[in-house]
Amino acid sequence: MMAKLIVAALLVGFAAFAWFALPDLEPQVARGEGLVLSIDRQANEVTISHGALPALGMSPMTMAFEVARPEELQAIQPGDRVRFSLQFDDEVFTVMQIEKAD
Numbered sequence: 001m002m003a004k005l006i007v008a009a010l011l012v013g014f015a016a017f018a019w020f021a022l023p024d025l026e027p028q029v030a031r032g033e034g035l036v037l038s039i040d041r042q043a044n045e046v047t048i049s050h051g052a053l054p055a056l057g058m059s060p061m062t063m064a065f066e067v068a069r070p071e072e073l074q075a076i077q078p079g080d081r082v083r084f085s086l087q088f089d090d091e092v093f094t095v096m097q098i099e100k101a102d
Contacts, residue, residue, distance in 0.1 A: 027087045027088060027089035028055060028056055028087065028088040028089075029055070029085060029086065029087045029088075029096070030053040030054075030055035030056045030058075030085070030086050030088075031083065031084070031085055031086075032048075032050045032051060032053045032083070032084055032085075032086060033050065033051060033081065033082065033083050033084075033101055034048040034049050034050030034051065034081070034082060034084070035048065035049045035050075035079070035080070035081055035082075036048055036076055036077065036078050036079065036080045036081075036082055037049055037062060037078060038064075038078055039073055039076065039077065039078060040064075041070070041073055043066075044066055044067045044070045044073070045064050045065060045066055045067065046064070046065055046067055046073060046076070046095060046098065047062065047063065047064040047065075048062070048063065048065065048082065048084065048095075049061075049062040050062075050063070050084075053086065056086065056088050056093075063093070065086065065093050065094065065095045066092070066093070066094050066095070067094070067095045067098065068087075068094050068095060068096045068097075069096075069097070072097065072098050072099070073098075075099065075100065076098060076099075076100060080100050080101075081100070081101040082098050082099060082100055082101055083098070083099055083100075083101050084096075084097060084098040084099075085097040085098075
């Protein structure tokens with residue numbers, strides 16, 4: 001009887017550990033502002049020099065990002081200041097929305 005209780009307790013413990021060890025399945029999203037340095041319309045990528053994005057644990061940096069809606073690249077050009085929404089999902093950063101800053 002005692003062995004069954006110990007086994008049951010271990011199973012519950014392992015199940016709880018596995019549940020809390022699961023990665024966050026919700027994508028992380030942050031809003032940011034930056035300067036467009038380049039646009040690769042064929043690859044649907046934009047390179048942005050941006051400020052810190054604390055929600056994603058990112059310090060200020062310059063980085064190329066894939067763009068979810070390539071048609072939004074038509075409204076911007078290198079040298080533009082932009083506001084953007086950046087999503088992190090499965091080790092990939094994707095610009096979900098981008099527009100010129102006023």
